[in-house]
Amino acid sequence: MANETQTAATRWAGVPLAARRDERRARLVEAAFELFGTQGEAGVSVRAVCRACNLHARYFYESFSDTGELLGAVYDRVAAELSERLLAALEAAGDDLAERTRAGIRTVLDFSSADPRRGRVLFTEARANPVLAARRQATQTALMDEVLDQEARTRPAVDPRLARVGAAMFTGAMVELAQQWLAGSLGDDLDAVVDHATLLMAPHLP
Known part of the structure; x- marks a missing residue:
């Protein structure tokens, strides 16, 4: 001592x-x-x-005060890193909807699997932990709001209700897609997964 x-x-x-x-x-x-x-x-x-x-x-x-609060801080740090990369990728993709969708999907999946610890924190571990569950819900809501803000900027004429439905479908699908990708259920070809996901998601976006 x-x-x-x-x-x-x-x-x-x-x-x-x-x-x-x-x-x-x-x-x-x-x-x-x-x-x-x-x-x-x-x-x-x-x-x-x-x-x-x-x-x-x-x-x-x-x-x-306890390990729950510490895990919340861990989650916040990783989520902030992902948010920074995601915003940069969307900005670089320009205003084309398909390219923005592709950039967003690739960024989330690549960030989460490039360092498996990130994916475990964000998507796959302790889903029953109340602190992390609340953080994940808040992050999903923030992502949906970001999609809505981006679409309002690039496509202001879209009906608000349609935009919200599309954004909700996109964010919910992204969570499940990330979990399946990290579990190895979708293979190991990131380009193929991104192509398929973009094709499937794009028609349902605002």
């Missing part, structure tokens, strides 16, 4: 308190991401997370 205390004192010597807390929080989130992404929810405990990032348990409770 003395060595741990001494090492911590040396590590954070001269670092402002707020910066120390931010760094410790980031280390806890990264450790939880690794544990959850490789072992699932069962692998995430206060002891396991603190051991993985070499922090005392008191630092865990400095940032989080």
Whole structure:
């Protein structure tokens, strides 16, 4: 314990308190991401997370009340990364509906499978966990709102009800598509899956 205390004192010597807390929080989130992404929810405990990032348990409770709150932070980080990439891909695709649909599908599937830990956090693990379930529902709603905003910008004459129906179908289908892709049920040819999904989804979009 003395060595741990001494090492911590040396590590954070001269670092402002707020910066120390931010760094410790980031280390806890990264450790939880690794544990959850490789072992699932069962692998995430206060002891396991603190051991993985070499922090005392008191630092865990400095940032989080429990592991559920920590998992929420993990989900938020991964979802923010996906959102950033998705918006960039849609912007690069221009105003063509088919190209935007293709870009969105490819980005979600590629992001989720390029690092399997991301897909596990976003789509496939702990679907019964109330914190993650709420986060996933909020993310799906945000995605639907983004689709509606994008379509309002590129196709302002579309009937609002039709637009909402199309956006709801697209976002719901994307969640199921991602789960099937990550499970390996659709094979390993990303280009083929994106082509088929684009063909099937495009007619149902606004």
